[in-house]
Amino acid sequence: MAKNNNEALKQPIWVNNPVVVQILGICSALAVTAQLKPAIVMGLSVTVIVAMSNVIISLLRNTIPNRIRIIVQLVVVAALVTIVSEILKAFAYDVSVQLSVYIGLIITNCILMGRLEAYAMQNGPWDSFLDGIGNGLGYAAILVVVAFVRELFGSGKLLGFQIIPQWCYDHGYMNNGLMIMPPMALILVGCIIWIHRSKNKDLQEK
Amino acid sequence: MATKKFKCKVCGYVHEGNEAPEKCPMCSAPKSEFEEITEADAAPKKKGIDTSSNVYTIIYAAVMVILVAFLLVFVSSTLKERQTANVINDTKAQILSALNIKDQADVAAAYASTIKADMLMQADGSLVPYDGEFCTGYSAEYDANRLHVFEAEVNGQTKYVIPMNGLGLWGVIWGYIALDEDRTTVDGVYFSHASETPGLGGEIAAPLFQSRFPGKIVTDNGKVALQVVKFGKADKNSPFQVDGVTGATITSTGVNNMINKVLTSYLPFLNAK
Numbered sequence: 001m002a003k004n005n006n007e008a009l010k011q012p013i014w015v016n017n018p019v020v021v022q023i024l025g026i027c028s029a030l031a032v033t034a035q036l037k038p039a040i041v042m043g044l045s046v047t048v049i050v051a052m053s054n055v056i057i058s059l060l061r062n063t064i065p066n067r068i069r070i071i072v073q074l075v076v077v078a079a080l081v082t083i084v085s086e087i088l089k090a091f092a093y094d095v096s097v098q099l100s101v102y103i104g105l106i107i108t109n110c111i112l113m114g115r116l117e118a119y120a121m122q123n124g125p126w127d128s129f130l131d132g133i134g135n136g137l138g139y140a141a142i143l144v145v146v147a148f149v150r151e152l153f154g155s156g157k158l159l160g161f162q163i164i165p166q167w168c169y170d171h172g173y174m175n176n177g178l179m180i181m182p183p184m185a186l187i188l189v190g191c192i193i194w195i196h197r198s199k200n201k202d203l204q205e206k
Numbered sequence: 207m208a209t210k211k212f213k214c215k216v217c218g219y220v221h222e223g224n225e226a227p228e229k230c231p232m233c234s235a236p237k238s239e240f241e242e243i244t245e246a247d248a249a250p251k252k253k254g255i256d257t258s259s260n261v262y263t264i265i266y267a268a269v270m271v272i273l274v275a276f277l278l279v280f281v282s283s284t285l286k287e288r289q290t291a292n293v294i295n296d297t298k299a300q301i302l303s304a305l306n307i308k309d310q311a312d313v314a315a316a317y318a319s320t321i322k323a324d325m326l327m328q329a330d331g332s333l334v335p336y337d338g339e340f341c342t343g344y345s346a347e348y349d350a351n352r353l354h355v356f357e358a359e360v361n362g363q364t365k366y367v368i369p370m371n372g373l374g375l376w377g378v379i380w381g382y383i384a385l386d387e388d389r390t391t392v393d394g395v396y397f398s399h400a401s402e403t404p405g406l407g408g409e410i411a412a413p414l415f416q417s418r419f420p421g422k423i424v425t426d427n428g429k430v431a432l433q434v435v436k437f438g439k440a441d442k443n444s445p446f447q448v449d450g451v452t453g454a455t456i457t458s459t460g461v462n463n464m465i466n467k468v469l470t471s472y473l474p475f476l477n478a479k
Contacts, residue, residue, distance in 0.1 A: 034405035065263040072270060079274045083281050090285035093292040155405060177453055180405045 012134040019142040020193045025111040030185040039147035043140025051132030057120040058128035073116045154179030212240040297342045304382035304396040327353040331474030344369035372464025375456040377401040395419040407457030430469045434462035
């Protein structure tokens, strides 16, 4: 289990990406990627929460009774998310309004439970922290790529700024409405998985 | 005869038999990756407390729940005051936003200088001052038949702001509509939502949609006439019709229903000139 520290951080970003390889967190990847801004915010929030809950579970890992470990993990995540949400409401109200439903969505994000169960239960706090950061960033990276494509072609904007110039519309260009719909996110994630597999031959199923 | 146990070092698969398998059935690792587990290894290392006993599990769960509950109560009660202040500030900012006063550094001061009175509408359409605490949830106020009207003064002109509540596609939507002194011309609107789809229904909170309202007429012949219609269907010359958000027909209809429902309740005030 003595994995190199660097590996714990770097692996999940591309080679062992939580979304395209572990297939975790697909549901929220569909929900928040219609625009770039919520995607970035969600990616960063998940990174922070995964890292923090990984550390807590990793510290507790030797005391947690095996039969109720999932519940313990869930309680830690839920408590953490609630506290972060309360603190945001008190000290950064604007951010909390923007996050609105997403902060609650973090609790149900499978990446959290997946990493807690698969990594933090077996590894030390520092490794778990890096693993959390790595997985969070890997998740954020996919979200940003998908949201970039969806917002650019779905609304002609990036981060709310008009990118596709008006003369394109004058010449008959139209925004692709399908891009904003959740199914398109699934198709895009599929395309990313396709590219990813073609670059990483050892992941291809025979 | 006691069978031996072999554990795959790669995936942890445990094989029982006289010797290790040629290939791990779980991860296809070769035989060399297997190591024999002797009984001494297999037995759990009893160090201190047995973490799988029932008593330990129940005590662990109970302690955890109590600790987390206290933690949450502590966090919630210490931050309550700040949060309430933030919500009040945000509500005031929303009301000001309907009057096209946006991005104020000091919302409370701007509110105090702009909003002259928080009034309640009576059945005959007259206004009496509201003397309770500043409200942040106007849905409950509407249901309790306390119909608030904010009297504002912007650049020497009197304006009225009416809070609205309704349902969008996924959850509640709300907003404020500011009317000129004639009580029929829209000065500005503000909409927000709890959980509409970003990029679609969520666009009701964007300036583009809200900029279609100013100058429109609210009532015609004593009835609510302001309508939000499907995108592209609004008659350009009509003073009553507003284009909805493209691709968000249900949320746009929700906005339409909200405006219609709330303003109908306010008709006595709107028609009293």
